[in-house]
Amino acid sequence: MFVCSCFGITEQQVEQHAADGACTPRQIASACKAGTDCGGCVRRIQALLGRGESPRRELLAPRARSAATAATGLRDAA
Ligand code: FES
Numbered sequence: 001m002f003v004c005s006c007f008g009i010t011e012q013q014v015e016q017h018a019a020d021g022a023c024t025p026r027q028i029a030s031a032c033k034a035g036t037d038c039g040g041c042v043r044r045i046q047a048l049l050g051r052g053e054s055p056r057r058e059l060l061a062p063r064a065r066s067a068a069t070a071a072t073g074l075r076d077a078a
Pocket of ligand 1: 005006034035042
């Protein structure tokens with residue numbers, strides 16, 4: 001199944017690049033250009049990389065939010 005129709009990149013190709021070490025959509029883009037034209041496939045690529053929709057921050061308990069913040073490396077705004 002195609003993930004990126006602009007460049008004809010399949011799910012299998014994205015998964016292979018991930019297995020070869022690509023951890024982010026940017027690294028996938030470097031490997032095969034997927035996501036660098038219209039950008040419509042970036043969310044799908046994120047999902048394939050296991051970085052789908054983030055949980056809504058306001059729904060996270062303070063302790064879980066701190067863990068999530070530490071995991072993402074983002075500053076905790078709360
Ligand atoms: S569908 Fe991937 S860049 Fe357009």
